[in-house]
Amino acid sequence: MTRKQLPEAMAILRRDVPTWDVPVVRLNAQDDHDPYRVLISTILSLRTQDQTTILASERLFKLADTPQVMLQLDVQTIENAIYPVGFYRTKAPQILEMSRRILEEFGGRVPDDIDTLLTLHGVGRKTANLVLSEGYGVPAICVDTHVHRISNRWGYVKTKDPYETEMALRKKLPKAFWIEYNPSLVALGQYVCKPASPICSQCPVADFCKRVGVQRSR
DNA sequence: AAAACGGGGGC
DNA sequence: GCCCCAGTTTT
Numbered sequence: 001m002t003r004k005q006l007p008e009a010m011a012i013l014r015r016d017v018p019t020w021d022v023p024v025v026r027l028n029a030q031d032d033h034d035p036y037r038v039l040i041s042t043i044l045s046l047r048t049q050d051q052t053t054i055l056a057s058e059r060l061f062k063l064a065d066t067p068q069v070m071l072q073l074d075v076q077t078i079e080n081a082i083y084p085v086g087f088y089r090t091k092a093p094q095i096l097e098m099s100r101r102i103l104e105e106f107g108g109r110v111p112d113d114i115d116t117l118l119t120l121h122g123v124g125r126k127t128a129n130l131v132l133s134e135g136y137g138v139p140a141i142c143v144d145t146h147v148h149r150i151s152n153r154w155g156y157v158k159t160k161d162p163y164e165t166e167m168a169l170r171k172k173l174p175k176a177f178w179i180e181y182n183p184s185l186v187a188l189g190q191y192v193c194k195p196a197s198p199i200c201s202q203c204p205v206a207d208f209c210k211r212v213g214v215q216r217s218r
Numbered sequence: 219a220a221a222a223c224g225g226g227g228g229c
Numbered sequence: 230g231c232c233c234c235a236g237t238t239t240t
Contacts, residue, residue: 047224049237086236090226124226145224162225195223196239 009187014204022156022173022181035110035135036102037065040095042127048085050190056082067099067108094122112136125163133179141169142182146189153193155210 032038041057060081064070070078078092085091098120102110110131111117117128129142141147143166151157157168173181185193192203200206200217211217 043225045224046226047234047236049224052237053224084236086224087226087234088236090234094226122226126225 006187006191009184010204013184013188022177033135033137034065035112035131036067037061038135039098039110039123039127039131040065042130043091043095043122044082044085046091046127047087052084056085067103070095070099071103091122097121098123110135112138114140125166129166130182133182137179139175139178141166141173141178143169144182144186146193147182147185149195150185150189150193153209153212153214154205155212158212
């Protein structure tokens, strides 16, 4: 989601507030649903900004966007391609290792159940749930830092632990929302409901929000 | 110049 | 629970 798409997302968000208990954005420009590319770009995205992730993903996928081709690359090539994301020294070997397992153990197909996904080194709950929801269209609640922070600010959950947030949202949210919940809140979280000094005056769900823990806002 | 920012694994 | 991983962006 880019800055340009935000106004449209906000319009949809606003429109849906009265209809849904929790606001939902439908991202019309659906980028990429290939499970392997979702998996790899999510690995790249860990602890890094979105713009950087997009850049690095494009550079890497020009070289390889299937496990077969990825395994032809050596580690330094991958490290060079993904360099700006940081943690490239851990991420590059992980990408090779999970590509090898996907090819050898799963016939070249990214696993589509959470327990198997979690056995991949470098894949935690955030990554696994994103692969399920974005890659396979399987209802899964992906709690990244935006979902965690905003859900708490809304007063929708009350916990420091992202896993608790996931479990709480699983009970509170209708399953039909699960897939869209994450991209909606990511869009909101990047430009409006920011970690520090959120722009509450521009937020389409300011009425809905309890502003738990929000100190300085505009 | 310094702090903030984004998940996961090892121990 | 605490520490490590490494860059970009904001203050």
